[in-house]
Amino acid sequence: MKTTEILIAGFGGQGILFSGKFLAYKGLMEELQVSWLPSYGPEMRGGTANCNVILSDTPVGSPIITTPDVLIAMNLPSLQKYVNTVRCGGQIYIDSSLINIKVERNDVEVFYIPVTQMAKDEGIGSLANMIIVGHLLENHPELSFDGASEVVENLVPPKKAALKELNMKALSLGKNYNK
Amino acid sequence: MADRILMKGNEAIAEAAIRAGCRHYFGYPITPQTEIAAYMAKKMPKIGGVFLQAESEIASINMVYGAAAAGMRVMTSSSSPGVSLKAEGLSYIAGSDVPALVVNVQRGGPGLGGIQPSQSDYFQATKGGGHGDYRMIVLAPASVQEMASLTIKGFDLADKYCITSMILADGTIGQMMEPITFEDTEIKTYEKPWALTGTGCARKHNIINSLYLKPDELEKKNFERYEKYKEIEKNEAMWEEYMMDDAEVCVVAFGITSRVAKNAVLTARKEGIKAGLIRPITLWPFPNAPFEAAADKVKAFISAELSMGQMIEDIKLATKCKKPVTLCNRCGGMILAPDEILDAIRNAEKGELA
Numbered sequence: 001m002k003t004t005e006i007l008i009a010g011f012g013g014q015g016i017l018f019s020g021k022f023l024a025y026k027g028l029m030e031e032l033q034v035s036w037l038p039s040y041g042p043e044m045r046g047g048t049a050n051c052n053v054i055l056s057d058t059p060v061g062s063p064i065i066t067t068p069d070v071l072i073a074m075n076l077p078s079l080q081k082y083v084n085t086v087r088c089g090g091q092i093y094i095d096s097s098l099i100n101i102k103v104e105r106n107d108v109e110v111f112y113i114p115v116t117q118m119a120k121d122e123g124i125g126s127l128a129n130m131i132i133v134g135h136l137l138e139n140h141p142e143l144s145f146d147g148a149s150e151v152v153e154n155l156v157p158p159k160k161a162a163l164k165e166l167n168m169k170a171l172s173l174g175k176n177y178n179k
Numbered sequence: 180m181a182d183r184i185l186m187k188g189n190e191a192i193a194e195a196a197i198r199a200g201c202r203h204y205f206g207y208p209i210t211p212q213t214e215i216a217a218y219m220a221k222k223m224p225k226i227g228g229v230f231l232q233a234e235s236e237i238a239s240i241n242m243v244y245g246a247a248a249a250g251m252r253v254m255t256s257s258s259s260p261g262v263s264l265k266a267e268g269l270s271y272i273a274g275s276d277v278p279a280l281v282v283n284v285q286r287g288g289p290g291l292g293g294i295q296p297s298q299s300d301y302f303q304a305t306k307g308g309g310h311g312d313y314r315m316i317v318l319a320p321a322s323v324q325e326m327a328s329l330t331i332k333g334f335d336l337a338d339k340y341c342i343t344s345m346i347l348a349d350g351t352i353g354q355m356m357e358p359i360t361f362e363d364t365e366i367k368t369y370e371k372p373w374a375l376t377g378t379g380c381a382r383k384h385n386i387i388n389s390l391y392l393k394p395d396e397l398e399k400k401n402f403e404r405y406e407k408y409k410e411i412e413k414n415e416a417m418w419e420e421y422m423m424d425d426a427e428v429c430v431v432a433f434g435i436t437s438r439v440a441k442n443a444v445l446t447a448r449k450e451g452i453k454a455g456l457i458r459p460i461t462l463w464p465f466p467n468a469p470f471e472a473a474a475d476k477v478k479a480f481i482s483a484e485l486s487m488g489q490m491i492e493d494i495k496l497a498t499k500c501k502k503p504v505t506l507c508n509r510c511g512g513m514i515l516a517p518d519e520i521l522d523a524i525r526n527a528e529k530g531e532l533a
Contacts, residue, residue, distance in 0.1 A: 021185075021356070028185055028358055036185070036356035040211055040294070061442040063355050063435075066516050 002142065003056035005065045008129075009082055010074025010095075012049045015129040018155070019072070020051035022133055025151045026143050027055040035063035048077060055142070072132055073099060091139065093132050111135060113177055119170065127170035134174025145175055183358035188326040189214035191359055192282055192346065193222070195327035196254055199334040199366055201280070202228035203253040205242040207235060207261060210294045211350035212284035215256040236261040240268030240281075247277040248387040250374025252334055256282035258350075259300050260291055262308070269343060270309025274389030276404065278337035280330065281315075282346040284353040287512035295512025296350030298434060299486035304347045305463040305493070312401050314408050315343040316415065317462040319433040323357035329460070331364060338369040340411055347462060349485070351435040351514065417460035418469055422448065426455025428527045429473050430507075431494050432483040433459050436515055440483050443520035452528045462490070470497035479527040480504040483520050485513075503527075 006023060010016045017038050027034040037052040052065040071086045072093045073079035079092075079099055086092055088107045097116035113135060115128035137145045152167045186194065193215045196204070204219040216232065223230035229246075233239035239255045246253040257265060262283045272279055285300050287293040304317045316336050318329040326348060333344030375385050391397035419437075422444055423429065432440040437458040447454035455477075457469050473480075479502055482491035488506045495504050507523035509515050 024185055024356060028183060034185070034358060037351065038354055040350070040354050060357070060438075061445070062439040062517060063351065063357075064439065064514055064516075066518075 003054065003058070003060075004070060004140070004142070005068045006053040006055070006070040006072070007050065007065050007068035007082060007085075008053065008072040008074070009048065009050040009078035010072075010129075011047065011078075013126075014049070014074045015126065016049040016074065017051050019129040019133045020053045021155060022130070022151055023053045023055070023136075023143070025154060026137070026148065027053075029147050029151060030143060032057060032142070033060050035060040037063045048075075048081075050078070070136065072136070074129065074132075075099065076101070079103075093136060095128060095132065097128075113174070115174070118173060118177075122169065122173065124166045124170055127166055130167050130170035131174040131177070134171035135177050136174070137171070138175045145171070182362075183360050185356045186323055186359050187214055187354060187356050188320070188323045188348065188352040189284065189354070190218050191323045191326040192256070192330050192348075193218035194361070195330040195364075196280065196334070197222060197226065197228070198361060198364055199252065199331045200368065201252040201254050201334065202226070203243075203246045203251045204229065205231050205233050205239040205246070205253070205255050207233055207239050207257065209258045209261045211286060211296070211353050212256050212258045212282065214353070215282060215284075236264035237268065240265035240272075243279050243281070244268055244272050244275070244277065247272065247279045248275065248375050250371040250376055252280075252338070254280040254282065256284070258284050258286045258294075259288050259297070262300065262303065266303075266309040268309075269315065270311050270313060271389050272343055273309070273313035273315070274311060275387050276341040277387060278334075278341050279343045280333050280337055280346070281343055282330075282348065285347065285349045287510065293512040294350065296435060296514060297485050297510060297512055298349055298436065299489065299510055300347065301462065301484070301486055301489035304345050305465070312405070314411075314463055315345045316340070316411065316464075317345045317347050319347050319460060319462050320352060321434050321437045321458065321460075323352070323355065324359050325460075326352060327359055327361065331366065335367050336411075336415060338367075338371075340407060341373075342407070342411070347434070349435050350512075412464040415461060416464045416466040416468065418466035419456075419458040419460060420469055421456040421458065423455035423457065423469070423473065425453050426473070426476070427453040427478045428455070428481065428524050429477040429479070430454060430456045430481045430483055430520060430524065431459070431490065432456065433462060433490070436483050436485055439515050439517050440520050442517040443524060446517065446521050447524045447528075450525075452524060454524045454528075459490075462493075465493045465497060467497045470494065474498040474501040477502060478530070481507050481520070481523045481527055483507045483515055483523070485515065486510055
């Protein structure tokens with residue numbers, strides 16, 4: 001039995017829910033059981049946003065994550081709020097363009113990726129989220145990078161077709177980071 | 180395998196309703212169920228259906244009453260404070276014996292409360308809400324798939340018994356996405372000779388009304404209606420049992436809480452505690468049978484719910500208080516964590532009851 005609980009947190013406009021949707025769809029494609037739960041409270045309206053994604057080879061019990069295996073922190077308040085909830089042996093992905101502190105735990109694997117800066121440099125300013133997701137895919141064989149373009153195809157509405165290529169570009173940037 | 184698609188719970192309700200033949204939706208927006216109205220607004224005009232955003236919840240439930248009287252499959256949806264506003268209409272619909280589907284995606288109360296998930300409208304749904312002696316069939320989905328399947332079931336039961344079916348969901352199940360399939364969806368339809376469809380000068384007028392000024396007539400009507408309710412109690416109770424075969428501690432939970440409870444039961448089993456779960460799927464009729472059986476076997480029951488303790492009363496009635504029933508709860512939009520239920524299980528196992 002393998003279950004991966006992914007908590008994605010940041011502020012509104014960073015595509016937190018979209019990156020969660022991407023991971024949920026990817027899990028669906030890999031024939032996994034999945035759940036996707038957004039924050040929908042007042043905090044989301046102009047403040048922090050977060051999203052719980054669970055991928056499992058058995059039916060998902062509670063969709064609410066209390067101890068994530070993976071935390072994606074897209075801003076400082078999110079990291080501070082959730083850093084100590086990550087399961088021992090888990091992973092933390094950090095947007096190091098926006099977060100300038102280091103994680104003081106040594107029982108988790110931490111990836112510092114300056115995704116906001118990378119997205120800016122590549123002219124894909126709103127897709128920092130997908131750079132992190134690209135790196136995560138590379139680290140998670142149960143999801144894999146294969147078929148990512150099919151997921152993007154499904155998620156991006158026809159009206160915004162130009163974004164498909166840009167999403168793929170962001171995912172590739174993340175995949176190849178540090179190689 | 181059927182095609183699995185990802186959908187929000189609220190959208191699953193709307194899509195299932197359309198598949199069940201519902202072509203009339205009347206509503207008024209309120210978080211956390213607005214996706215139902217949004218989905219209907221998008222889809223209904225394309226398939227010759229009616230989507231109407233009424234001026235208020237009271238207007239929308241009365242539009243439901245009218246369309247139901249005309250024999251249509253019809254629904255409305257809202258969240259807690261909005262359902263309170265609909266209560267008058269619910270009573271009129273019950274008093275007129277017309278079928279309707281009403282969705283409550285619950286949020287914290289009382290009053291305007293908050294917008295986070297809750298289960299504190301259990302009493303309102305199962306014991307009344309509106310005035311007078313009446314019942315609604317209350318269905319409590321615990322997954323996005325069930326949001327769809329119980330919506331279809333709800334329409335079916337409503338038509339079969341000429342009663343209101345209520346889907347009692349919560350903000351979490353409404354907002355979350357899960358894979359869902361619509362394959363094998365069998366839709367039953369029912370003759371409605373009582374409906375107001377125009378006589379065509381070929382039959383007597385049908386009259387749909389809840390006004391009975393002669394007390395003996397009103398009493399008779401109520402007695403008849405309760406005969407119907409008895410049939411429903413006998414035939415339609417639904418529940419799920421999880422690891423109950425040898426269970427010594429029985430957690431009882433519905434909707435989102437039942438999923439948290441399953442996690443807790445699994446962990447308890449790993450610790451060697453024989454825990455199990457009964458999940459009522461119909462809250463009315465409350466499934467008495469599994470409780471009668473469990474009351475002779477288990478040490479204690481735990482009612483895990485997102486309220487100050489509402490379902491716990493039905494558990495005590497169903498078990499005839501043969502065993503202690505303790506409450507494990509959060510409310511106001513807070514959700515029970517698996518560890519909180521696990522602690523309650525450990526305490527119950529040790530015989531330390533709150």
